Amino acid sequence: MTIAYKRNFPTLTINNVSTYYLLAAEAMSIHPFPLCFIMATGGHGAREEAEPKKLKLYSYWLSSCSCRVRIGLDLKGLEYEYVAVNFPEGEQQTPEFLKLNPMGYVPVLVDGDIVLADSFAILLYLDEKFPQHPLLPKDSVRRAINFQAANVISSSIQPRQLMLQHMREKLGPQEAIACAQDDLRTGFAALEKLLKDYAGRYATGNEVFLVDLFLAPQIHAAITRFKVEMDEFPLLSRLFEAYMELPAFQDNMPGKQPDTPAEHRV
Amino acid sequence: MQQKSVSPVDNSTSTAPPKLILYSFWQSSCSWRVRFALNLKGLPYEYRAVNLSNGEQFSPEFEKINPLHYVPALADADLVVSDSLAILLYLEEKYPHKALMPVDRRLRVLNLQAANIVSSSIQPLHMVSVLRNIEEKFGSEERSSWAQSKIETGFFALEKLLNSLAGKYATGDEIYLADVFLAPQIAVAIKRFNIDMSKFPTLSRIFNSYKALPEFLDSLPERQPDAVN
Secondary structure (H helix, E strand, O other), X not given: OOEEEEOOOOOOOHHHHHHHHHHHHHHHOOOHHHHHHHHHOOOOOHHHXXXXXXXXXXXXXXXXXXXXXXXXXXXXXXXEEEEEOOOOOOHHHOHHHHHHOOOOOOOEEEEOOEEEEOHHHXXXXXXXXXXXXXXXXXXXXXXXXXXXXXHHHHHHHHHHHHHHHHHHHHHOHHHHHXXXXXXXXXXXXXXXXXXXXXXXXXXXXXXXOHXXXXXXXXXXXXXXXXXXXXXXXXXXXHHHHHHOOOHHHHOOOHHHOOOOOHHHOO | OXXXXXXXOOOOOOOOOOOEEXXXXXXXXXXXXXXXXXXXXXXXXXXXXXXXXXXXXXXXXXHHHOOOOOOOEEEEOOEEEEOHHHHHHHHHHHOOOOOOOOOOHHHHHHHHHHHHHHHHHHHHHXXXXXXXXXXXXXXXXXXXXXXXXXXXHHHXXXXXXXXXXXXXXXXXXXXXXXXXXXXXXXXXXXXHHOOOHHHOHHHHHXXXXXXXOHHHHHOOHHHOOOOOO
């Protein structure tokens, strides 16, 4: 397995700046107000320095589910050890890996003695334990929309790709791609409807939340792997452009991972 | 749509019970999860049947409720939430009485992971539409072996995940989110796909615990207002 370290510097955004200076003030036993000037000038190391280096992420460069968690870790400024699982060589089916996740899927997060698989579960866990850059809005309506849209991708769209290998073997690559495109188009059409009343700069407003972490990798896969034409999905197209302006998204796309093969490296 | 008020088995809620409406189909295992959870939490609701057999999920009326055309969907005053996991997480936050998520963080993550194995890695792969697709392309034998293989892969994984922590229920002696997902999934595996549960002793044991619960029995497909013999 390829192992690398990722050091994420937390990005100061509207989501996290108040959390940062409040946490730092608490740590230093001073009133938060003077600190906001320090934070505004870029002194955002307090929370990050306090975090022990104990997170480990088992990931595969091309896995959209792993990509979701990579983005989440980056947004929260969490350092972790990247352990690549080589799918073409079947590393996900080794007894060693199956002990970590009996389903044989990535991503898997190890945090001390907690071992956790499934991207949805991992992200909710990270959000509870590391509250900087919250992944869920405070408003209960938008929270529900985040859960719903994220799970639409996680349970209704992405799992269809599990049929891809089967289709490819039985029907050939072109037919398999055509099936995948149909599934993606159906799912994207529904997401366009679901999100249209809530989207701002990002999917559920003007801040990045959970559903954006699911959308970005799914749209990226649809475009690059399955050649879906995005013209019929104007909202998702616009969101994707907004994601690609953010380093936390760009840096965690498949083309830039420690285990990205040379011919796919961006 | 067929409508009926359903009071769960335990009516011990505080004043002014919520006016919840559940859009459900009697045979939908995803709807079943929410019915079971509403019963466990003691939340009364109005049952509105959506007939998936005659395409009612594509009606303009239901399109407004869920543009993905799936059940379940839950209406709570002006808010409509679709997707069973989203509904259950919403219910946990809004109605914390009789919590379905444990306090202990390790158990919380285990419950989320087990729920997601069912929700993303088992059930979507044996949905009616997926199996119809498999049958059209590859034939009915392939359809059966596909469903069996996907369910058994998931069940073997769940056995390993849960065997050291399961008690009366999936993650101990209290019923939680994982159980809400597992109960319908195991029931469907047995009844619809003839899965041999002797390979899964932990899942078999906890299924027996579910069958003893009035809240589970009350959520059975055949007890729903739109059940057809």
